[in-house]
Amino acid sequence: MNGRPDLTNVQVNGREYLEMAFNRCIKCSTCKYSYKLFDQSCPSGEKFLFESYWASGRIRIAKGLVNGDLAWNDKLIDPIFACTTCGACAASCQAPHADFIVDIIESLRELTVKHVGPGPHQEKIKERTRVHKNPYGEDNSDNRALKTKHGLPDKAEWVYFIGCTSNYRRKRVRDATLSFLKKIDIGFTLVDEYCCSSPLLRTGQVEIVEELMHHNIQVINDAGATKVVTSCAGCFRTLCKDYEKFNMEKRFEVYHLTDLVADLLQKGKLEFKSSISKQITYHDPCHLGRHMNSFETPRLIIQSLPGVNLVEMRRNRQHAWCCGAGGGVKIAYPDWSVEVARERLEEAKETGASIVTSTCPFCKTNLEDANKQFSMGFQIMDLVEILDNLELNVKK
Amino acid sequence: MEELKEKLSTIFGKDRVTSNQVDLYPYSYDMTECSPGMPDFVVIPENNQQLVQLVSLANECKIPLIPYISGNNVGGLTIPHHGGIIIDFGKKMNRILHVNEDMMYALLEPGVTFGQLKKYLDNNHSNLRYSYPFAPPYASVVGNAILSGMNNLSCKIGSMGDSINGLEVITGMGEIARIGSCFYGKEHSDPGSWWCRYPMPDLLGLFVNWQGMTGLVTKCAVQLWPNPRIQKCYMVIMFGLTDIVDVLQEVGRSEIVDDISAVNTEVIKMTCEIPEPVKIPGEPDFAAILPITAKTEKMMQAKEEILHQVVDEMREKGIQILLIDFLEFAKIFNLRVRCYHDLPAVILSLVEYSGLTWFGSYAPMHEMKLLIQKVYSIFNEHGIPPFIYMKSMKSGHYAIFRPIIRYKKFKEEKKVHMLLEEIAETCINLGCIPYKTPAWMTEKMRKVINPGWLQLFERIKKCMDPNNIFNPGRWNT
Numbered sequence: 103m104n105g106r107p108d109l110t111n112v113q114v115n116g117r118e119y120l121e122m123a124f125n126r127c128i129k130c131s132t133c134k135y136s137y138k139l140f141d142q143s144c145p146s147g148e149k150f151l152f153e154s155y156w157a158s159g160r161i162r163i164a165k166g167l168v169n170g171d172l173a174w175n176d177k178l179i180d181p182i183f184a185c186t187t188c189g190a191c192a193a194s195c196q197a198p199h200a201d202f203i204v205d206i207i208e209s210l211r212e213l214t215v216k217h218v219g220p221g222p223h224q225e226k227i228k229e230r231t232r233v234h235k236n237p238y239g240e241d242n243s244d245n246r247a248l249k250t251k252h253g254l255p256d257k258a259e260w261v262y263f264i265g266c267t268s269n270y271r272r273k274r275v276r277d278a279t280l281s282f283l284k285k286i287d288i289g290f291t292l293v294d295e296y297c298c299s300s301p302l303l304r305t306g307q308v309e310i311v312e313e314l315m316h317h318n319i320q321v322i323n324d325a326g327a328t329k330v331v332t333s334c335a336g337c338f339r340t341l342c343k344d345y346e347k348f349n350m351e352k353r354f355e356v357y358h359l360t361d362l363v364a365d366l367l368q369k370g371k372l373e374f375k376s377s378i379s380k381q382i383t384y385h386d387p388c389h390l391g392r393h394m395n396s397f398e399t400p401r402l403i404i405q406s407l408p409g410v411n412l413v414e415m416r417r418n419r420q421h422a423w424c425c426g427a428g429g430g431v432k433i434a435y436p437d438w439s440v441e442v443a444r445e446r447l448e449e450a451k452e453t454g455a456s457i458v459t460s461t462c463p464f465c466k467t468n469l470e471d472a473n474k475q476f477s478m479g480f481q482i483m484d485l486v487e488i489l490d491n492l493e494l495n496v497k498k
Numbered sequence: 499m500e501e502l503k504e505k506l507s508t509i510f511g512k513d514r515v516t517s518n519q520v521d522l523y524p525y526s527y528d529m530t531e532c533s534p535g536m537p538d539f540v541v542i543p544e545n546n547q548q549l550v551q552l553v554s555l556a557n558e559c560k561i562p563l564i565p566y567i568s569g570n571n572v573g574g575l576t577i578p579h580h581g582g583i584i585i586d587f588g589k590k591m592n593r594i595l596h597v598n599e600d601m602m603y604a605l606l607e608p609g610v611t612f613g614q615l616k617k618y619l620d621n622n623h624s625n626l627r628y629s630y631p632f633a634p635p636y637a638s639v640v641g642n643a644i645l646s647g648m649n650n651l652s653c654k655i656g657s658m659g660d661s662i663n664g665l666e667v668i669t670g671m672g673e674i675a676r677i678g679s680c681f682y683g684k685e686h687s688d689p690g691s692w693w694c695r696y697p698m699p700d701l702l703g704l705f706v707n708w709q710g711m712t713g714l715v716t717k718c719a720v721q722l723w724p725n726p727r728i729q730k731c732y733m734v735i736m737f738g739l740t741d742i743v744d745v746l747q748e749v750g751r752s753e754i755v756d757d758i759s760a761v762n763t764e765v766i767k768m769t770c771e772i773p774e775p776v777k778i779p780g781e782p783d784f785a786a787i788l789p790i791t792a793k794t795e796k797m798m799q800a801k802e803e804i805l806h807q808v809v810d811e812m813r814e815k816g817i818q819i820l821l822i823d824f825l826e827f828a829k830i831f832n833l834r835v836r837c838y839h840d841l842p843a844v845i846l847s848l849v850e851y852s853g854l855t856w857f858g859s860y861a862p863m864h865e866m867k868l869l870i871q872k873v874y875s876i877f878n879e880h881g882i883p884p885f886i887y888m889k890s891m892k893s894g895h896y897a898i899f900r901p902i903i904r905y906k907k908f909k910e911e912k913k914v915h916m917l918l919e920e921i922a923e924t925c926i927n928l929g930c931i932p933y934k935t936p937a938w939m940t941e942k943m944r945k946v947i948n949p950g951w952l953q954l955f956e957r958i959k960k961c962m963d964p965n966n967i968f969n970p971g972r973w974n975t
């Protein structure tokens with residue numbers, strides 16, 4: 103389908119970001135490598151190499167489409183969808199639109215979905231979510247069984263928002279979170295949650311996201327909660343940032359589990375009694391780190407674990423190398439996705455760590471896939487799994 | 499075209515060749531107001547063998563080859579004028595092949611960036627340094643050297659073209675030639691043999707400043723310099739429109755500073771992130787940054803003493819000048835301006851609009867005052883605040899004169915071009931020689947260049963590239 107969408111008439115989320123980038127991006131290449139560290143940081147560009155696979159190229163493509171210089175056709179698909187939306191480019195770009203580069207890429211995806219169609223295999227995400235309310239196509243769990251099993255009330259101050267990956271694929275992360283939250287005794291419950299919308303937003307398939315968002319807000323409100331905690335970095339980013347972007351009115355605050363734990367530690371309400379003598383390295387999930395600016399909180403927690411030696415990978419914090427799973431890449435480009443994770447684990451090897459920990463079940467999935475596929479020999483653990491293995495001293 | 503794509507894929511591999519319009523598009527323009535032009539293909543080379551085959555194929559099909567590294571030249575030099583094949587050197591031919599501590603040089607592939615070299619030297623050879631431009635850190639060292647860049651050691655060492663020790667090139671005949679002291683060795687060169695370009699006939703001149711029109715550079719050795727332990731940075735602030743030229747001249751010839759980068763008040767304000775910077779009456783006109791390095795404290799003291807003496811002498815002549823510590827200034831006003839000192843860095847104010855262009859030129863020092871006056875009045879006539887950048891080169895033997903224009907790409911090209919044309923005409927008439935020159939500017943130059951030079955130039959181009967495959971259209975070829 104060919105067309106010349108005039109931006110003023112196009113209904114696209116983040117139209118203002120597109121316009122800002124057109125007036126600001128100078129094609130200086132700073133987004134290609136970590137600023138001042140001069141390390142490779144863009145998984146997409148490093149793999150596919152042509153300018154169209156780096157942030158600046160994508161901004162140019164957006165411009166070309168809007169100008170009518172480029173046609174809407176399926177040749178767009180790879181340059182636009184082979185990107186993990188990790189935000190490493192945004193961390194390096196020094197121009198005023200830097201913070202919005204991921205929004206720009208997502209807006210571009212939204213337009214592409216409208217004019218051409220979704221990225222490879224990504225329509226499955228939409229179809230499954232439409233029918234089953236989760237991108238994995240599993241029967242929607244209303245979490246009643248879990249509530250009963252764990253003796254959770256119908257109403258509570260806190261809701262633990264499990265997230266689809268933890269609920270349907272990385273159940274150990276879910277169970278460790280449930281167990282840990284009970285141990286710290288914060289008075290929480292579960293709700294009949296739908297997908298937070300992250301996979302749909304990241305892949306430009308936005309038709310049903312408002313319905314999902316409304317539902318989640320409703321069930322959280324119905325539970326009488328004023329606070330939501332999640333151990334999924336993707337859900338955290340979405341509930342915080344994207345719900346706002348879609349003008350959703352929330353009556354609750356959203357926390358990543360690490361914020362909660364760090365707060366308890368700081369107030370002296372939580373201590374770790376047992377120790378683990380391990381060398382651990384921490385992988386910053388893009389959605390918690392670059393997207394939400396939380397780099398030190400998880401590290402503070404790891405450093406407070408008795409016996410643990412936290413060793414940093416060469417690329418860390420805002421310049422961390424992505425795990426390769428995000429932005430719909432895992433489903434669209436599965437082989438490349440695992441290659442990216444492999445590169446991360448090779449970096450982890452240099453640290454001498456035996457455990458690679460993270461704070462996102464989707465990172466865990468991809469790192470674990472690479473760990474198995476390339477026999478890397480790590481223990482890949484979500485931080486909450488480590489926490490839940492320890493003896494705690496909880497003070498009221 | 500399909501047949502050609504097949505052939506290119508055989509040479510480079512399927513994944514390293516594209517003719518997808520979406521992939522080609524980002525190569526079709528740069529930050530300048532130069533008109534865009536689409537290539538037909540982009541290829542990503544990894545070795546010489548592929549490039550030799552490419553040159554032979556291009557000669558056979560008479561298709562242009564446009565060498566590209568990061569397209570940061572600010573002259574439209576990698577925008578295809580007549581379609582063709584963009585050779586993107588930046589992605590896979592970007593290795594630092596050798597750093598020689600004894601003879602202080604680095605042997606590089608074309609794609610090595612300033613950031614990459616800086617990091618490598620800091621980590622592995624911290625006693626050595628390179629000379630960095632105000633370009634983004636991911637512009638290439640080789641691209642800058644073969645275009646005679648002017649960087650932050652230029653007051654000492656002059657043009658970056660002078661610091662090239664040797665090149666490996668693929669010629670229009672598909673021959674691989676090593677030029678410089680590395681020319682010994684029938685098959686391969688010793689990495690330790692790239693230490694000098696003289697005294698044989700200087701064939702380097704066939705490739706430096708030719709904008710990719712005579713062959714493909716595949717290796718380049720550049721001189722490195724001692725990295726003295728003691729480093730300071732001064733700033734002079736000038737009240738009086740043209741007095742800055744005295745600084746370029748007098749401080750330049752005192753041989754105590756690594757660099758003199760002078761900018762007018764509008765540029766300083768822009769660097770301090772004042773949104774639409776204009777000079778207010780009573781404010782100074784120009785400032786210059788003067789980095790000074792020394793091996794010992796005593797040496798630094800001596801250099802500082804000379805600097806103060808030069809400044810005092812200027813004051814005695816009635817010149818209003820302030821001398822201050824630049825790093826303290828940065829602390830007080832805006833830490834971002836430190837980026838002028840901590841190169842390579844992004845000079846934010848230069849990259850915050852989608853468009854950037856300039857008339858960058860080597861300029862005769864004795865015409866600098868007149869240049870400033872004339873260019874100021876052109877800016878004023880166009881109702882655009884003047885942004886001027888200047889440098890003193892090689893102890894003041896010559897200067898750099900560069901009026902800068904930031905603009906909104908896709909919106910203000912016409913307006914900007916009109917201003918630039920007028921500036922170019924005036925400056926060329928005063929003897930300026932534009933660098934990284936777009937074709938519309940070389941057209942103007944051709945009108946005043948002596949015919950003998952032009953004939954020789956044309957003849958060399960023809961001889962080096964009989965089928966006009968290398969970046970055709972540059973210099974109106």
Ligand SMILES: Cc1cc2nc3c(=O)[nH]c(=O)nc-3n(C[C@H](O)[C@H](O)[C@H](O)COP(=O)(O)OP(=O)(O)OC[C@H]3O[C@@H](n4cnc5c(N)ncnc54)[C@H](O)[C@@H]3O)c2cc1C
Binds near residue numbers: 570633
């Ligand atoms: C904001 C900004 C500030 C700048 N400040 C300065 C400054 O202070 N001083 C300065 O000197 N420069 C400055 N520059 C320009 C910049 O430093 C150089 O022009 C740049 O280093 C060229 O590198 P590139 O990678 O962008 O090369 P490109 O632009 O990709 O290529 C440059 C030229 O070399 C040719 N070429 C590329 N590869 C080859 C090859 N392998 N063989 C033969 N020919 C080849 C190309 O065809 C083109 O003609 C600035 C640029 C910007 C954007």
Ligand code: SF4
Binds near residue numbers: 131
């Ligand atoms: S996105 Fe930012 S860093 Fe990248 S080219 Fe554009 S301005 Fe430069």
Ligand code: SF4
Binds near residue numbers: 143144156186
């Ligand atoms: S979001 Fe990540 S993968 Fe996508 S362009 Fe930016 S750095 Fe590259």
